[in-house]
Amino acid sequence: MDDIFEIEGSSLDESRKLVQSVTKLHDDQKLQGFFSNIGMTSGDYLHFQIPRNLVVVGDIHGDLNSLQKILDEFEWENYLQSEENVVLFLGDYIDRGQYSLEVVLSLCKLKYLFPNNVFLLRGNHEAFDYFPFSSFSFPEEIKAKFGNEGEEFYLKHIRTFFDSLFVFCEIDSFALLVHGGLPIVEDLKFFENYKFHLSKITVQKGLMEEILWNDPRELGKTRWLFSNRGLGKYFGKRVTDLWLNQTGCKFVIRGHEPCKGFKTDHESKVLTLFSSKQPYPKFESAFLKMSRDEILKTTDYKFKIDSFVKRI
């Protein structure tokens, strides 16, 4: 397979160097605070003013072909020249598909080339050590490619890279972006200082579990239920409305559930994106692309965010 960054056939040494550089980049950005005219960080929490253009990509799950098609569709080389054009990936880069390692390395290369406008959120598949589940096969894929040294590569470098990923993103007055869903907040005081709480998600296991594992469901007046997944919860519209009211945002954009490219819940306030096709023959692969002007029109009550999703 042709691949975008000539990642296929990378030596273990090259792969290790790339992953280490991007881990360092993430750590530096977390310490730095501001990284562009429109972007800020505070630990695990990433914050943007409305970008000139926004692309959001859902679960890729080792589908290098879908990733390549999406990058081609928004003409990444041109698009990423301006730091006000942002691309955000919602996590779950690995497992299920055949090219997890190539997907991880391609995304690292993209981040390395465009550190201030490419951002990678953490999915539940990138947090196996915290919340184990049965379909985790990435270390075996690396071992098959690099032998026993691959195991060390995973344990020493990939896991540290996963720990460096951002967990929560907010785009001012527009959207909250996470892999799984919104956590259930019992104490409203949380919102007095929510950015501070979200800057330390990785050290609050309960909060991290919900952000990486939760799913939206239509629950009527019930706020939440335990999830059939065995981890995380189902959150109802009351939880979505609370978060959106408290943060001044209008939408939640998340991945985590296979679907025909996208689906909406909670009166179209929650948009699910899915960007993997090869391991999921019954589903479709899609991404979201919006300009600043389009984002500013979200005040219109007839606004439909799913009209900006493009299937590939």
Ligand SMILES: [Mn+2]
């Ligand atoms: Mn997931």
